[in-house]
Amino acid sequence: MTSKQFSSVWVREPRQSKAQGHGLSRDQIVRAALELLDAEGLEALSMRKLGAKLGAGATSLYWHVANKDELLELAYDEIWGDMPVPDPDTVGWKDTASAFAHGMRQAILRHPWAASLIGRMPAIGPNSLRAGDRLCRALVLAGFRGMDQDYAGSAITAYVIGTTIPEVAWRSMSQAAGYDTESMREIVKMAAADYPDLVARTEHLAGLDERAVRAVNFDFGLLCVLDGLERRLGS
Amino acid sequence: MTSKQFSSVWVREPRQSKAQGHGLSRDQIVRAALELLDAEGLEALSMRKLGAKLGAGATSLYWHVANKDELLELAYDEIWGDMPVPDPDTVGWKDTASAFAHGMRQAILRHPWAASLIGRMPAIGPNSLRAGDRLCRALVLAGFRGMDQDYAGSAITAYVIGTTIPEVAWRSMSQAAGYDTESMREIVKMAAADYPDLVARTEHLAGLDERAVRAVNFDFGLLCVLDGLERRLGS
DNA sequence: GACAGACTCGTACACTGTGCGAGTGGATTT
DNA sequence: AAATCCACTCGCACAGTGTACGAGTCTGTC
Numbered sequence: 001m002t003s004k005q006f007s008s009v010w011v012r013e014p015r016q017s018k019a020q021g022h023g024l025s026r027d028q029i030v031r032a033a034l035e036l037l038d039a040e041g042l043e044a045l046s047m048r049k050l051g052a053k054l055g056a057g058a059t060s061l062y063w064h065v066a067n068k069d070e071l072l073e074l075a076y077d078e079i080w081g082d083m084p085v086p087d088p089d090t091v092g093w094k095d096t097a098s099a100f101a102h103g104m105r106q107a108i109l110r111h112p113w114a115a116s117l118i119g120r121m122p123a124i125g126p127n128s129l130r131a132g133d134r135l136c137r138a139l140v141l142a143g144f145r146g147m148d149q150d151y152a153g154s155a156i157t158a159y160v161i162g163t164t165i166p167e168v169a170w171r172s173m174s175q176a177a178g179y180d181t182e183s184m185r186e187i188v189k190m191a192a193a194d195y196p197d198l199v200a201r202t203e204h205l206a207g208l209d210e211r212a213v214r215a216v217n218f219d220f221g222l223l224c225v226l227d228g229l230e231r232r233l234g235s
Numbered sequence: 236m237t238s239k240q241f242s243s244v245w246v247r248e249p250r251q252s253k254a255q256g257h258g259l260s261r262d263q264i265v266r267a268a269l270e271l272l273d274a275e276g277l278e279a280l281s282m283r284k285l286g287a288k289l290g291a292g293a294t295s296l297y298w299h300v301a302n303k304d305e306l307l308e309l310a311y312d313e314i315w316g317d318m319p320v321p322d323p324d325t326v327g328w329k330d331t332a333s334a335f336a337h338g339m340r341q342a343i344l345r346h347p348w349a350a351s352l353i354g355r356m357p358a359i360g361p362n363s364l365r366a367g368d369r370l371c372r373a374l375v376l377a378g379f380r381g382m383d384q385d386y387a388g389s390a391i392t393a394y395v396i397g398t399t400i401p402e403v404a405w406r407s408m409s410q411a412a413g414y415d416t417e418s419m420r421e422i423v424k425m426a427a428a429d430y431p432d433l434v435a436r437t438e439h440l441a442g443l444d445e446r447a448v449r450a451v452n453f454d455f456g457l458l459c460v461l462d463g464l465e466r467r468l469g470s
Numbered sequence: 471g472a473c474a475g476a477c478t479c480g481t482a483c484a485c486t487g488t489g490c491g492a493g494t495g496g497a498t499t500t
Numbered sequence: 501a502a503a504t505c506c507a508c509t510c511g512c513a514c515a516g517t518g519t520a521c522g523a524g525t526c527t528g529t530c
Contacts, residue, residue: 006412010426015507022496023508047487057510059488064508068487119350119400122408124426133430140432146439147448148455153436154398155456162397163389165354173357177241191245191359195368197375201388204381213382220383221390224463231462232455250476257527258477282518292479294519299477303518 009070010077010124015063024056026064030074034111037075041172042113069121076117077125079107085134093142094226097156100135101222104160112168118161143233152229159225167214181210244305245312245359250298259291261299265309269346272310276407277348304356311352312360314342320369328377329461332391335370336457339395347403353396378468387464394460402449416445 014026032053036045047068051058065071083103088096108115123132135153144152174184185202192198205213249261267288271280282303286293300306318338323331343349358367370388379387409419420437427433440448 006408006414008422008426011422046485048485051510059490059511060509062488115354119404122404122423124423129427129430129433133427133433136430136432136436147451150436150440151452151455154401154452155394155459158397158401158456159390159394159460160397161400162393162395165396165400166389166393169354169357173241179241187243187246188357188359191243192364192368195364195371197371198364198368201371201385205385216382217386217389220386220467221393221460224390224467225394225456225459226463227466228459228461228463231466232459281516283516286479294480294521295478297519 007066007070008122008124009066009073010126024054024060024064026074029054029061029064029071030078033071033075034078037113038111042116045113072117073121073125076114076121077123077127079111079114080104080123080125080127080131083107083127083131085131088134088138088141093138094230096138097135097226097229098222100131100138101156101160102218104131104157105164105218108161108164108168112172115161115165115168118165142229144229148232152232155225155229159221163218163221170210182206242301242305243357243359244301244308245361259289259295259299261309264289264296264299264306265313268306268310269313272348273346277351280348307352308356308360311349311356312358312362314346314349315339315358315360315362315366318342318362318366320366323369323373323376328373329465331373332370332377332461332464333457335366335373336391336395337453339366339392340399340453343396343399343403347407350396350400350403353400377464379464383467387467390460390464394456398453398456405445417441 029050033045033050036050036053047061048058051061054061061071065074083106084099085103086096086099091099132153135156136149139149139152142152170184174181177184179187185205189199189202192202264285268280268285271285271288282296283293286296289296296306300309318341319334320338321331321334326334367388370391371384374384374387377387405419409416412419414422420440424434424437427437
């Protein structure tokens with residue numbers, strides 16, 4: 001019944017500020033939060049810890065930010081800031097989409113905590129929208145119209161986040177366990193002992209570098225999506 | 236430093252039990268947890284509330300379950316239990332993969348809280364593995380060998396979870412806001428006001444049924460992935 | 471009747487986000 | 501110069517969380 005209300009920093013005018021500038025500032029808080037998130041992860045970020053890092057009381061932050069979720073929204077959008085997307089007019093829609101996908105994946109891999117936020121807050125911040133617009137333009141240029149344009153866009157982003165979320169999950173789990181890749185694979189192999197096909201699937205991974213495999217995996221699937229999209233351009 | 240240790244219910248023998256059966260049981264606890272999760276969502280599940288629902292003390296649960304995360308692992312795996320996957324030998328790999336994808340999507344939509352768990356725990360429970368094995372068999376039958384088999388499998392699952400996570404996120408946000416779909420779209424439209432292409436993208440959604448659009452969207456992208464996979468069978 | 475071991479549970483601890491209201495210090499107005 | 505105002509800080513308190521611990525209870529076996 002008393003479900004948490006939905007709201008977003010992006011939909012609401014900010015506090016009228018005189019910008020006295022001698023104390024905390026919103027940018028400063030977001031920057032510190034990003035550092036903490038990158039260094040210690042999402043669960044390690046608490047308002048008290050963040051306050052301490054800034055030499056301020058925990059509740060002082062609440063003047064600049066309505067609540068923790070809004071702070072996370074701000075930090076989350078920051079991630080998409082340095083996503084390089086080429087000009088679709090010069091390199092073509094497929095290369096643009098591919099660069100978009102790779103950039104998005106890298107952004108998440110660089111800030112693994114963001115993976116946990118994907119399903120929790122709307123991606124409607126300025127950076128996120130700018131990147132989305134770029135992709136959108138590429139798809140229009142490709143020839144997608146109306147609904148197909150939406151569908152194509154979400155197919156690409158869906159593929160990226162669907163690949164990357166499990167990837168960072170795997171990384172953080174093996175890191176937390178202090179295990180190397182091989183031992184982790186062994187665990188999965190044991191769990192799957194009853195299914196010979198699955199065991200085989202883990203066996204031909206033996207000795208391979210996890211990250212390299214993931215990268216190839218990503219390119220493989222991305223190519224499938226893009227090929228499939230191209231084919232649907234005909235109809 | 237004191238990062239949370241990785242462990243899994245599935246990798247560890249259960250407590251030796253005489254199954255006296257007069258009090259709580261693990262199955263009972265998991266069932267109750269599922270009910271609570273389905274009814275009120277992930278954040279609403281607390282050990283105390285779950286205990287109360289079972290007429291037991293909160294800490295009594297800890298005899299049957301090592302900690303909350305393990306309980307969630309158990310509940311999480313339950314979800315994949317009723318995922319119908321046809322026999323690849325009779326319907327062909329593409330239809331099998333498609334049924335797998337649709338089943339997976341439905342499972343998540345029926346239990347939206349599970350979306351938040353996807354990146355948080357390994358899917359190596361029995362139900363999850365059984366479903367995975369089915370998909371794997373279909374891909375072998377299709378002709379994928381070695382690495383390609385892995386790649387194909389993760390392309391499909393990645394697409395599904397990448398589509399479904401934002402879908403349940405959108406649903407839960409509009410529900411929490413008490414807004415109808417149209418108002419939510421209006422919000423996004425305002426946020427994206429600076430990008431005419433994005434505005435247009437929301438505009439041709441006007442008046443359409445959200446769920447129906449999502450369904451068509453899903454099929455569109457899935458077809459792309461499967462087409463792309465088929466094409467890669469040639470090389 | 472004694473013992474063991476399966477199980478329950480109240481208390482306590484360290485932690486979380488954040489509402490509230492009192493306090494501070496610099497700028498603006500009178 | 502005095503008064504007022506308001507942006508901002510922060511200590512306290514509250515309700516909630518997961519769960520470690522240790523004492524207690526109940527049941528089946530010898």
